[in-house]
Amino acid sequence: MSGVVKLQDVSKTINGKRIIDSLSFEVNSGEVFGFLGPNGAGKTTTIRMIVGLIGLSSGDITISGYSIKENFVKAISQVGAIVENPEMYKFMSGYQNLMQFARMSKGVNKEKVDEVVELVGLTDRIHDKVKTYSLGMRQRLGLAQSLLHDPKVLILDEPTNGLDPAGIREIRDHLRMLAKEKDMAIIVSSHLLSEMEMMCDRIGIIQAGRLIDVQRVRDFVNGAENSYQLEVSPKDEALLVAQQLFPTIKMSLTDNGIAGQLKKDDIPLLVNEFVSKEINIYGIKEISKTLEDRFLEVTDKKGEVTHA
Amino acid sequence: MLNLIKNEWIKLFKRTGTFVMIGLIILLLTFVGIIIRSQENPDRGTGSENWEEQLQTEINNREQELKDIQNAPQSMIDSYQRDIAINKYRIEHNLSPHQDYSVWGFVYDASNIIQFAGLFVIIVxxxxxxxEFNWGTIKLLLIRPISRGKILVAKYITVILFALLMLIISFAYSSLVGVILFGTPETTAPHLNYYNGTITEQNMGVHLIILYSLKSINMLMLATMAFMISAVFRNSSLAIGLSIFLMFAGGQLTAMLAQKFEWAKYILFANTELMQYIEGVPLIEGMTLAFSVMVLVVYFIIFQFLAHYVFHKRDVAA
Structure with missing residues (x-):
């Protein structure tokens, strides 16, 4: 585990407007890093800066220690990427497209091309013209193109865009496999939060050009204590019993029972107490927050701060 | 670098448009050949017995006219002097101007196809x-371990190679059509060059190759300009429109300016017609071959510098 991709105080100013403001983070090998943010927050600009399509106004980005500014060729040779839609030469076949890119990196031979085509599951259609491909197939071809030269860093902008559920799952499995087995550092941006939750180890949240949070997905989702909902009757009596048992925990009435931020180990105690007090229990539900809730929570909160 | 050029070449020839261009050139050459063949005078070579007399009368006429038109523009006087000098040379060296129209004549006439080929080279x-910007593929192209400068150079070399291919096709195919339709002459008369009052003989084949290369300089410079506009503005329509407009109108506009202003000689189009130094007279007095070559080199460097500077700095955001 070491920072393969490092952003240090990266800023970008276009026409006097600061699009990206002092962004700093690291992505380690073997992890999938999710890049999250509302539209126009600067996700794509940041990704374009990492791959050298857009210049930096200040700061620096290094990949395996090579600066993208000073040593572009060395730095970029470690990177495979799809930036936004995977546009290819439509008048050529998928294979011919891949050969174009194979010729531009050192040591990529035909066997490697075949191997990558197999990996992304395009073997049947690879000799058809790209203009006959569906969006999902283009996405796969884009992935193939980015894997040709065995990069240490894989950068994918909206990789599941336009894929059907089976395709999404497949890409997800691919990415997890590549991170685990090939020890790649993978940077993914997506607006599908549920996707990110399943795919990523860590996520960074960017808003209005500023990085406002980097956390492990699990910590992030579980950042707030879980709350439990108990369907019980009579609920007024139940609330009284629960408050006597756990005076420090705040409990509240709901439509058909009570709810509170309990610890997992508290549940059996409470159930026993209810049973002995002859309170009927119909169900107990854990309410875990989704990434989406947390995301909205975080961006809202920080948004207010910046607006104030 | 070789791989990059190969890539560009493949991309060029995977598109039908490229073959249409080559097809059109071949079609046009065939068409022109057939027209010239059908209009050819059946009793060719008449009057060839007394050609010396005819030339002498022509010389006398021209000399008379020269005396009458003292105030004529310098270019007109020069061109009359040229006719006189060449005709005198023919009489002295017993070189009849009445050559049967042969493959050489056709290749010479067909050299105008270069303008047409130039059109296609400009488009490419x-x-x-x-x-690449329109297709969005520029993003995938620029994230390879290759500097932007190299990619641009590879693209420019591909343009030059394509221009060369068009020239070779034009020359070779017009020779072929010429041989088939008009045959080869038994003796090839040399071409007479007139420059600065002196006349030199030149082998016809060599002359034609020089003709083709010099005529293609215009095409080369315009293609370089189109390439620059394309790299700077990412807009192929603008590059094609401007370059083709200048290709057709640039010469005339420059000639008009040249009559009034001395500085017109620094305009690109005053210098692209290098044939003016071999046969004919310079557009503006005092211009020399060396001067024109210098001007061309300066323009070339400016175009290349602009293309590279902007392409290197560009943020690829779309």
């Missing part, structure tokens, strides 16, 4: 950078 030059 204008598209080679701009289309």
């Amino acid at each position: 030059a204008a598209g080679i950078v701009a289309s």
Whole structure:
């Protein structure tokens, strides 16, 4: 585990407007890093800066220690990427497209091309013209193109865009496999939060050009204590019993029972107490927050701060 | 670098448009050949017995006219002097102007096809950078371990190679059509060059090759300009439109300016017609071959510098 991709105080100013403001983070090998943010927050600009399509106004980005500014060729040779839609030469076949890119990196031979085509599951259609491909197939071809030269860093902008559920799952499995087995550092941006939750180890949240949070997905989702909902009757009596048992925990009435931020180990105690007090229990539900809730929570909160 | 050029070449020839261009050139040459063949005078070579007399009368006429038109523009006087000098040379060296129309004549006439080929080279030059932006493939192209400068150079070399191919096709195919339709002459008369009052003989084949290369300089410079516009503005329509407009109108506009202003000699189009130094007279007095070559080199460097500077700095955001 070491920072393969490092952003240090990266800023970008276009026409006097600061699009990206002092962004700093690291992505380690073997992890999938999710890049999250509302539209126009600067996700794509940041990704374009990492791959050298857009210049930096200040700061620096290094990949395996090579600066993208000073040593572009060395730095970029470690990177495979799809930036936004995977546009290819439509008048050529998928294979011919891949050969174009194979010729531009050192040591990529035909066997490697075949191997990558197999990996992304395009073997049947690879000799058809790209203009006959569906969006999902283009996405796969884009992935193939980015894997040709065995990069240490894989950068994918909206990789599941336009894929059907089976395709999404497949890409997800691919990415997890590549991170685990090939020890790649993978940077993914997506607006599908549920996707990110399943795919990523860590996520960074960017808003209005500023990085406002980097956390492990699990910590992030579980950042707030879980709350439990108990369907019980009579609920007024139940609330009284629960408050006597756990005076420090705040409990509240709901439509058909009570709810509170309990610890997992508290549940059996409470159930026993209810049973002995002859309170009927119909169900107990854990309410875990989704990434989406947390995301909205975080961006809202920080948004207010910046607006104030 | 070789791989990059190969890539560009493949991209060029995977598109039907490229073959249509080559097809059109072949079609046009065939068409022109057939027209010239059908209009050819059946009793060719008449009057060839007393050609010396005819030339002498022509010389006398021209000399008379020269005396009458003292106030005529210098270029007109020069061109009369040229006719006189060449005709005198023919009489002295017993070289009849009445040559049977043969393959050489046709290749000479067909050299105007270069303008047409130039059109296509401009289209290719204008598209080679701009289309990558249009297709969105520029993003995948620029994230390879290759500097932007190298990619641009590879693209420019591809344009030059394509221009060369068009020239070779034009020359070779017009020779072929010429041989088939008009045959080869038994003796090839040398071509007479007139420059600065002196006349030199030149082998016809060599002359034609020089003719083709010099005529293509215009095409080369315009293609370089189209390439520059394409790289700077990422807009192939602008590059094609401007370059083709200048290709057709640039010469005339420059000639008009040249009559009034001395500085017109620094305009690109005053210097692209290098044939003016071999046969004919310079557009503006005092211009020399060396001067024109210098001007061309300066323009070339400016175009290349602009293309590279902007392409290197560009943020690829779309």
